[in-house]
Amino acid sequence: MNVVLAFITAGVCMCGFAVTVNQLRRGFNYRFFWLFSIMWLFAAASFALLAVYFLTNRTDFFKIMNFFGILMDILALTSADTLKREQIEPNKLAALLVIDALIIVFTYIVPDIILTSLFNAVAVCIVWGYYCHCSYLVYKRAPTAMKRYAQLWCVGTILPVFGMFSVFIDVQMYTFSISMSAAVVLMVYAYVHEPKLLFVLPFTALRLDILETKGGLSLFTHTWNRQSSTVSDDLFSGMLQGVSLIVKESLNRGDVQEIRVSDAIILAYRNPDFPIACVIVATRPTRSLRDALRLFAERFYKEFSDYFTNVSDVAQFSGAEALVTACFPHVPVYD
Numbered sequence: 001m002n003v004v005l006a007f008i009t010a011g012v013c014m015c016g017f018a019v020t021v022n023q024l025r026r027g028f029n030y031r032f033f034w035l036f037s038i039m040w041l042f043a044a045a046s047f048a049l050l051a052v053y054f055l056t057n058r059t060d061f062f063k064i065m066n067f068f069g070i071l072m073d074i075l076a077l078t079s080a081d082t083l084k085r086e087q088i089e090p091n092k093l094a095a096l097l098v099i100d101a102l103i104i105v106f107t108y109i110v111p112d113i114i115l116t117s118l119f120n121a122v123a124v125c126i127v128w129g130y131y132c133h134c135s136y137l138v139y140k141r142a143p144t145a146m147k148r149y150a151q152l153w154c155v156g157t158i159l160p161v162f163g164m165f166s167v168f169i170d171v172q173m174y175t176f177s178i179s180m181s182a183a184v185v186l187m188v189y190a191y192v193h194e195p196k197l198l199f200v201l202p203f204t205a206l207r208l209d210i211l212e213t214k215g216g217l218s219l220f221t222h223t224w225n226r227q228s229s230t231v232s233d234d235l236f237s238g239m240l241q242g243v244s245l246i247v248k249e250s251l252n253r254g255d256v257q258e259i260r261v262s263d264a265i266i267l268a269y270r271n272p273d274f275p276i277a278c279v280i281v282a283t284r285p286t287r288s289l290r291d292a293l294r295l296f297a298e299r300f301y302k303e304f305s306d307y308f309t310n311v312s313d314v315a316q317f318s319g320a321e322a323l324v325t326a327c328f329p330h331v332p333v334y335d
Contacts, residue, residue, distance in 0.1 A: 005177035006051035012181040013044035016188045023192060030288070030330070032082045032198045036191075039075040040184065042068045047177075066107050069120070070100045073127045080131045083138065086202040086286045092130070099123045128161045138200050143334045149194040156186030196332045204283040205331045206264065208293075208324065210300065211277045212311045213270065220317045222324045225334040258285055269297040274308060276301065288330060296327035 017040035024033050049065035077096055081088045099119055106115040135157040142150035163179030191197055210220040259266040265285045270277040278297040282289060300320055307316045 001174065002177075003051045003054045005174060006047045006054060009177045009181045009184075010044045010047035010051065012184045013040045013047060016040040016184045017044060019188050019192055023195070028195055028330075030195070030198060031086070032079055032191075035075050035079040035082060039072055039079065040188075042072050042075065043180075043184075046072065047180075063107055066103065066116070066120070070103060070123075073100065073123050076127045076131055080127070080134045083198060084134045084201045086199075086288060096123060096126065099126070124161075124164055128157070128164070132157050132161060134201065138197055142197065142200050143332055146194050146197060146200070146332065149190040149197055150200070152186045153190035153197055156183045156190065159183035159186070196330055199288065199330045200332055202284065202286045203289055204334070205289065205328070206281040206283070208296075208328075209279045209281075210317065210320065211279060213275050213277050217311060217314075219276070219311055219314050220320045222321065224331055267293055269293050271297065271301055274301050274305065276308060292328050292330070296323055299323050299327065 017037055020033055020037040020040060024037065046065050046068040049061050049068065053059075053061040053065065073096060074093070077092060078088050081092065099122055103116060103119045103123065106112045106119065132154075135154045139147070139150040139154040159179040160183045163176035163183075205224045207224065208220075208222040209218055211217065212219055257268050259268060264281050264283060267280045267282065267285055267290060268277055269279075278293060278300065280289065280293050300323055303323070304317055304320070307313075
């Protein structure tokens with residue numbers, strides 16, 4: 001029975017790998033998807049090796065499976081950090097690498113099954129405990145429209161922990177295989193149907209404004225979070241006047257610049273060939289937000305440059321709403 005369940009779990013992990021790669025092919029080129037596609041592939045290899053180990057009872061296969069488990073721990077930690085802040089924290093990774101080095105020593109160089117199991121348990125507790133923490137934060141902070149998928153995601157991250165502890169208590173693999181298969185299904189279903197879950201924690205985008213830099217006229221506004229009290233409308237209208245002066249004088253290199261205020265970050269982009277600046281207000285600057293702003297701005301300049309000679313008629317820029325949808329598909333909406 002253990003052999004059958006291990007092969008079934010390997011097949012489910014391969015399905016998770018295939019679905020995640022399909023997301024990448026569809027244009028969701030996010031670091032998280034790259035990490036998770038590799039992790040599901042390694043998970044499939046681990047369970048396939050586990051099935052072979054059950055069939056042959058040869059410890060060589062168990063040792064190879066242990067190596068894939070180490071790689072999975074590293075990928076899980078880096079993907080959790082990506083989920084939380086879109087970048088990897090070196091201190092956590094360094095601590096895990098030290099533990100993984102000890103696992104390698106006591107598995108391959110100085111074989112000791114007790115110490116290997118101990119350090120494996122420590123690595124699992126650290127990595128998946130942190131992952132469950134990040135998943136709970138996603139569920140807690142997700143917009144109402146995304147709560148259902150956030151809940152599935154959270155349950156999916158908890159199930160492997162339940163399965164792992166069941167293995168430590170009882171040697172049988174039934175619970176672990178079943179819980180791992182269910183976890184793959186729930187997690188993949190959640191982030192495929194709602195990729196914006198991956199960006200709930202790194203930042204909250206509040207609004208996007210397009211400014212005419214000579215007079216500070218707002219040509220177009222898009223709001224993702226009207227409920228936020230970070231910046232009031234009156235304060236923001238005055239802030240735009242100051243931003244228009246800043247971008248007029250300083251953004252001459254066609255790059256994204258940051259302007260920090262008390263509770264928010266203003267990302268501004270201006271192509272020096274045009275008297276137009278694109279401005280985003282968010283709680284935190286991230287690479288994906290900068291890249292999306294740069295893409296939006298360049299496409300806006302290309303599509304609407306013919307109207308820049310007469311900017312008084314702001315209605316002619318209403319078509320930029322389609323660009324927002326195309327360039328910011330990952331930004332959660334809180335309205």
